[in-house]
Structure formats: structure tokens, C-alpha cells
Amino acid sequence: MNYKELVNKPQKFAPGHRSCAGCGFPPIVRTVLASTDDPIVAACATGCLEVTSTIYPFTSWGIPFIHNAFENSAATISGVEAAYNALKRKGRIPKNKKIKFVAFGGDGGTYDIGLQSLSGALERGHDFTYILYDNEAYMNTGIQRSSSTPFGASTTTAPAGKVHQGKEEWKKDIMQIVTAHHIPYVAQASVHNPIDLSMKAEKALNTPGPAFLVVLQPCTLGWRYHPSMTIDMAKMAVESNFWPLYEVENGKYKLNYKPSKAIPIVDYLKPQGRFKHLFKPENKHLLDEMQKKVNERWDELVKKCE
């Protein structure tokens, strides 16, 4: 789909929701939902997306939607998809009626508390697409560290202080974990590139069986940058090789974008308040470590894509 086709698709996620100015997930949700013309049923984990879009008696969802709890978006959509199979078999839904199933979850609901539920649903082979909007911390509860939070980032449960310099562990590699389930389609995308995102969402939605898509979603409050810079932040994450755009289709890796010359990681970190402390002279070694890690992970990925 090109931009024109994308923007002319019927709107399935209505404005008027209460996400922050500059929030990255509304364009992710809109793009994903616009990537199929079939009816969609969505499940969503507890988190920013759910609380800002379903404040009773209002809802932004123009499609059937269910929020169950924090850790069970994948198990919930499993039940919906199982119901679809059963009701189709019993003739309560017309045999030729196609419905797509999508589960949304943030990084807390996916990398952490919902990982088991996700793994179970992937292994069972339900026909659904999991969309992880990754803003790299528990933003809904006030910016707490998750296993997706990058090394060095200051959060409210791993803040930078006199002794500790924010998160001391590396970000979990969710793509590897999901890929290890040998599901047909796994991809990483970014909100700044809607054409790539919608191409991946379309593939994921049209893949029989489980598909997984993780989308980087800059968070103005948690990352502490100006709300006008969300798309720029996502772009820099990709241009610095921190967040490569790639997909794993039936086990085959493919790099979707290769910066002609990667920007230094510090260019990506600098505008973000969560990394401010790293720019003190005594923390230079941490920035060096980060650059080294980004390079290592990029090289590993490029090898897999060869």
C-alpha cells in the first residue's frame, strides 16, 4: 500500500481517545487495522492503549474489541479464535466468513508478565497476529523498568542516582524468543515508516497461523523528548541500527532497510531525558558499551540475513 491508499482506508480506531500528545501507538494501531479489508476482532492487554481508548462510556474501537487483563492478551485471543472455529463448524458463522484476529500488548504485557501466555498461543498455532507496541517501560503505571527497557535508561524503578546509572541489564531480544517458536512470520517495524509497517501488518494478517510484529513506539513522557519528535525518535532508532527493520518469514531472515551510514548511538540517545545522565563525563564508558552492543547485535543480524 502507498500513503494515499493507506490514509483513504476506513478509520477503525477513532480519534477522541486520551493518549498523550505525541503518543506513538495511535498511528501503529490505525496502520495495522487499515492493513486488511476483512473484519478484525482485537484483544488488548492492560496498558496505555487499553486505558486511553476505552474509557466508558466511550470507545475508540470501531471493531469488536476485548480487554481481559494485563498478562493474557494472547490467551484471550486464543479463546476468540477457538470460538470462531467452533461456531463456523457448527454453522453459527457462515463458512465463507473470514475474520482476522489481532492481539495487542505493550512491552510489559509481552516481554514480561504476558510472555507465557504469548508463548502458549504461538505454540498452539492459533491463527492470529500479535502486535507488540514497544515503548520500553511500564509507561501506564509511570515509567517503570521492564525487560525491554534498554541498558542505561533511567526509569522510576531503576533510576539514575549517585551509585546506579539506570538500567544495568541489556534489553531482552523478543524477536529471537518469538522466532524460536518457528511460527511462519515474525517482524520488527517502526512507527516512522508506515509503508514498511503496513506491508508487515498485511503479511502478518494474511499468514495462516500465528504471526508476530513488534513496533517501536517512542513515548514522549517516558523517554522525555518533545512531543513533536516522536517520529524523529523512531527514525533515529532505526538509522542508528538500534532498531533494525527486519522480518523472519518461514525461518528466513530479511533485512528491510540498511542505513547507508549508521548514525552514532549517542545521536539517538541525546534528545532523550531518560539517557541524560549517561552524558556526564564519568559515564562515557557506558555510552561506549552501548555503541559496542549495538554494533555486535547489528553484525549478528546482518549475518543471519545473508
Add this chain to the structure above:
Amino acid sequence: MTNSPKTKALTGAQAVAQAMRQINPDVVSVFPITPQTAIMMQFSQFHADGLVETELVRVESEHSAMSCCVGASAAGARAMTATASAGLALMWEILGVASGLRLPIIMPVVNRALSAPINIHGDHSDAMGARDQGWIQIFCENGQEAYENTMLAVKLAEHKDVMLPVMVCQDGFITSHGVQNVNLFEDKVVKKFVGDYEPKKWLLNTDDPVTYGPLQLQDYYFETQKQRADAMLASKKIYLEIGKELSKITGSNYPLFEEYKLKDAEAVIVVMSSTAGNTKVVIDKMRAEGKKVGLLKPKLFRPFPYTEIAKALANKKYVAVLDRSENYGANAPLFGEIKNALFDSVVCGDKDVCVPKLKSYIFGLGGRNIFESDIEDVFDVLLSDNFDNKVGYIGLRGEEK
């Protein structure tokens, strides 16, 4: 009986699995836990043999078992799972979601002790830990009751004025693994009785989108909870109505609680589930000796029939309530409810109710046996008119009789 049943030797677990086969649910989520597993192993075999059209989802935990049921039920399917003990505890959060979203999920529960120490045997601590999550709870004395109540539960849960999930509880091992004669009714009769589930708002009706599980804040949450509470209270009457309908098939009765030689009894034991059966045997023996003893067996624990029970216990001299679970630092669960029931009636000026002298007993934790002689001892204590209001512990090492 209007429909001649087939009598089979079945465990309580198998009896419930037979009910599930006849109900033929749209979606069943499966996860093993002792002693519930016996239900799902049998049902999975029915599935493997093509005897049901159910979509079986072999989930990776009980948390996902209930989450899957929530998704399936909201999608418009008749959904079931079964569990016990730690499994029920793990589901606890989603139990409240199921009832809060008003989803008529049916769940056989095979009552088992909770950890720690770990113990696989029967007691009621699991169901009591979940009693305030907005689920209707029906306790069954034996396999026959578990079989019939599972059918009843489907109609009750899905009734338009109820729309609440139901637990059908039986005692772990004692009932679930004990073989009894169970009368199975014809498949087509059961099928006709339970009918089809016709949801009003369902996710798979994509032409009429619905948002399930929204955020409700200070302005709406309260009203939603009140509606759930009202539905729970309303379900008592509907349980009785559906019970009457089921009676036409089974010839049995489905009261809120069973009375056994209660009318003229001086000393009464209140106890649920399998122990009620043992108590009946003791009552027969003691009645033959001229002792006026009787039983009140609650079947519906949620909603709890306070006024009806208070009336039934009116003017009894002595009542002992036997709980198969502790309630650390508080009245044992069933005892507390009985006491509430009697107190309410007195405060409300019900002149027909004179509060009996009460005694609370705890028994059978972690599957500790209770013997007929223990039950007889309880009646003897009551009839002696010489007992205090301290909690008694039946069969506890070091406890005096």
C-alpha cells in the same frame, strides 16, 4: 422419572465429563491439575473419538485456561474449563473478569487443599478462596449431583437475568475418584434441556462491534458492580426455576439446600458436599436410637440463601456447622454464613426464628478422614447441651473429643 436413565458405575470426575460430552460445549480449555485432571482426560478422549464438536484448547496454565474461556465466551461461544486448588488460585484474577464481563462460563471444580504445605487431597479451601469473585457456586454431594448440576449450571449461567459464571464443586478424590452408580440421561434429552447459547452481544458478530472490558472510573464502576450483585441475588430464584425444569427429566429436586430429617430435629449438623452423605447414615442410626438429629446440606453457597436457611434452622436447639476449610483469624466460611443468617433474622424481628446454640467445627483439611463415629460424637456433644463456643477440630491430633 420421565426419561429412563442408564445407570453406570462412574467416578464423580467421569460423571462430569459425561455431562460435558452431552452439553457439547463450543470451546473447552484444558490444563491438568490433580484431582481435576480425571475430568479433562476423559473429555479429551471423547474429543479424540469424535464424540463432541468442541474446540479443545490445551493451554499452558490455568490462568490462560480462564483467559481463553473469557475470550471464547465473549466471542459468543459456550465455554467451559475445569480446575482445582492451585489452579483455581492462579485463575483468581480472571474469575473476577469472567463475572465482571457477565460471561456465562461453566467450571467444574474438584475441591482440593491449597499450599503450603502442598497437599493434593480434598478440602474446600480453594473454592472458599474464590467465593467472593462473583461466581455462582454449587456444591455437590456425589457424582450424580455433580452430573446433574453441571447441566443445570449451563442454563442458570446463560439465563438473561443472570449472565454469571458458575462453579460446580465436588470433593477431591472422595467424589472425583470414588466410583458410584450414576444415572445418565439420554444425550438428546440433555441436549434439549441445555439448548443453544444465544448471546446478545458477541465479538464474532463483526457487523455490530462491541467493546468488552472497558475502563470504568469513579463515574460508572460502582453501578456496574451493583448490577453484578443484583444478578447474583436474582440467580437464586432462577436456580429454583431451572431446577424444577430439570426435575421433569431427572425426578430429583434442586432446592437451595437439602434438609434431611430436619423438621423435628433438636440437634442439626450443617455440612456441604460428600460429608453430608456420611452424616445421613449417622442420622439414620441415631434416629433409630430415638435421638432427634438432622442435617442441613447447603447446595448453593453463592448466592447464599440466608433467610431460607434461617427459617429452616428456626427453633432448633443446637446447630453444629462443619467447615472443610480454615479461615485464619475469622469464623470458618460456612459457619460465618450460618451465623449471619440467624443474626439477620433476629435483628429483622422475625419472631419465628429463635437462634440455636451454635458450635463451629473444622474438619478434613488436606483430606484428613472423617469417620461416622466423629459425626456421631458431634451430635452427642450437641445433645449433651454441655459445650462452649470454641471452634472444635475433628480428627486433629491432640484434640480432645
